[in-house]
Each structure stands twice: as structure tokens, then as C-alpha cells.
Amino acid sequence: MTTPAQAWLAKVFGRAPESPGRFERALTHSSHEGPDYERLEFLGDRVLGLCMAQWLFEEFPDESEGELSKRLNVLVTGATCAEVAREIGAQAHLRLGKQARDDGAGDSDNVLGDVMEALIGAWYLEAGLAGADEFVRRVWDGRLHADLRAPQHPKSALQEWTAAKGRKPPVYEIIDRSGPQHAPRFTVRVTVGRLANATATGASKQEAETAAAAALLDRVR
Known part of the structure; x- marks a missing residue:
């Protein structure tokens, strides 16, 4: 992993990862040689959903299951995950094959959303559920209360x-x-x-x- 990528990860997560190879994988698209992010994305998707569900459960005690589901569905979409990935600066550290890079995959919501989930999965494996929950709440901060009423998909x-x-x-x-x-x-x-x-x-x-x-x-x- 490059030195700039390591410094970026330390800034994003608050400390340098103990297993940088895992995070390198989280940033690696299938078009690039070596293991890609897909397995970590699978894990991170579930971790994000759980962390977000608990957060919503705590923050909106008077809302029904349906209203909480509406909020959850908006907050964990690929497009929202891609927005967060851009905000934390993930684009600069993506590992893409030449053709994918030339085709603009580095700005694809699909790719960036998947990478965001993979990073959450990697951090969960290192810091546990409490660490993943703290990270999700920090980088999603401001989105939870963006709509006073539960948004309708x-x-x-x-x-x-x-x-x-x-x-x-x-x-x-x-x-x-x-x-x-x-x-x-x-x-x-x-x-x-x-x-x-x-x-x-x-x-x-x-x-x-x-x-x-x-x-x-x-x-x-």
C-alpha cells in the first residue's frame, strides 16, 4: 500500500490500520490485479445496515417500523454510500485497471458505493462492531436528520x-x-x-x- 493511502486511512479512521492489506483490498476493483473488494463489500453492506438500523431506532423512538424503513432505505443506498466515499476522499486511492480507469469507473456510483461498504467491512474486522458503529455515525453525520419527516422513496x-x-x-x-x-x-x-x-x-x-x-x-x- 502506498504511503499516501496509509496516511489517508489513518486520517479517516483515526489511526493507522493494523492490517493495511485488508484495506488495500477494500480499495481494489475487480479490473485490477489481485484480490478485489467484493467479499468485504458483502460484509460491509450488512454491517452498515445493522449500525444504521440501531442508530435510527435510538434517534426516532416515536416512529413506526415503516417510517424507520423509509429512512434506512435512503441512507444505505449505493448513491448515498458513493456520496460518503467522495466526501472522505476515497476516489484518490482507488485501485483500478487501466481500462476501467479510462472508462470512468473512478467516478461511478456503483464502484464508489461498493468501496464504501468494503471499507466498512474492513474496519469492522479490525475494530469490531463498536468501532464500525462509531465510524458510520461519524461519516454519515448530518444525513440522519436531513429530513425531519421520514423520506418517502x-x-x-x-x-x-x-x-x-x-x-x-x-x-x-x-x-x-x-x-x-x-x-x-x-x-x-x-x-x-x-x-x-x-x-x-x-x-x-x-x-x-x-x-x-x-x-x-x-x-x-
Whole structure:
């Protein structure tokens, strides 16, 4: 691991990692030689969900399970994880293959979101659940109370709107997929019967569907 990367990790986590190789792996994309971040991402995804669920449970004692779930779903999305990764400076230390770098994978929400989860997984293995929880609360600070009311996910909001209006449920259709495997772009169209439709593009099918739902809500509300 490079000296700048080690210094960055020490700054981000508050001390130099005892197992720097694990964190090097967390920063390594599958296009780069050597072990990649995917196993650590798998672990970090679960750790993030648990830490966030407990935090929400503590901070919003009067909210229902449904309201807490809405908050959780927004806070742990790949797009939110990618935002946090950019804020802590992870982009500068990604290990990408040349082609992936040339294709712009270093600014992909998919890649950065995965790396953020992998870093959480690596820190959990080193510092335990208490250490991971402290880290998550610190780097997600400010996001938890960004919405005084539990935010409604656009897809759920559109589903509820169509039901309230007696309309058919929204139908999502992938109309285009482009880009390389490590940095795909999906274009999705959502339709509510003959009433209206909207199209949006994202780095994942879920991201594109969410953006399309938001766009359609803006039109019909």
C-alpha cells in the first residue's frame, strides 16, 4: 500500500490500520490485479445496515417500523454510500485497471458505493462492531436528520399515488443498457397506464427506476 493511502486511512479512521492489506483490498476493483473488494463489500453492506438500523431506532423512538424503513432505505443506498466515499476522499486511492480507469469507473456510483461498504467491512474486522458503529455515525453525520419527516422513496411514493388515484400500478421497463460491465448505464421507462410515462438513466437498474419514478411524480402531482 502506498504511503499516501496509509496516511489517508489513518486520517479517516483515526489511526493507522493494523492490517493495511485488508484495506488495500477494500480499495481494489475487480479490473485490477489481485484480490478485489467484493467479499468485504458483502460484509460491509450488512454491517452498515445493522449500525444504521440501531442508530435510527435510538434517534426516532416515536416512529413506526415503516417510517424507520423509509429512512434506512435512503441512507444505505449505493448513491448515498458513493456520496460518503467522495466526501472522505476515497476516489484518490482507488485501485483500478487501466481500462476501467479510462472508462470512468473512478467516478461511478456503483464502484464508489461498493468501496464504501468494503471499507466498512474492513474496519469492522479490525475494530469490531463498536468501532464500525462509531465510524458510520461519524461519516454519515448530518444525513440522519436531513429530513425531519421520514423520506418517502420515489418508487414507493409513486406506487401509493397510483393506488390512491385508482390507477394501474406503475410498470418499469429497461429500454437501454450501455457502457462497460464495470460502469454500466441503464435507461428505464416507467409507465402508469395511458396516463403518463417518464424516462431516466442511472448506474444501476434500481437507480434508474428510482430516478424515473421521481420524474413521473413531478409530472403528475
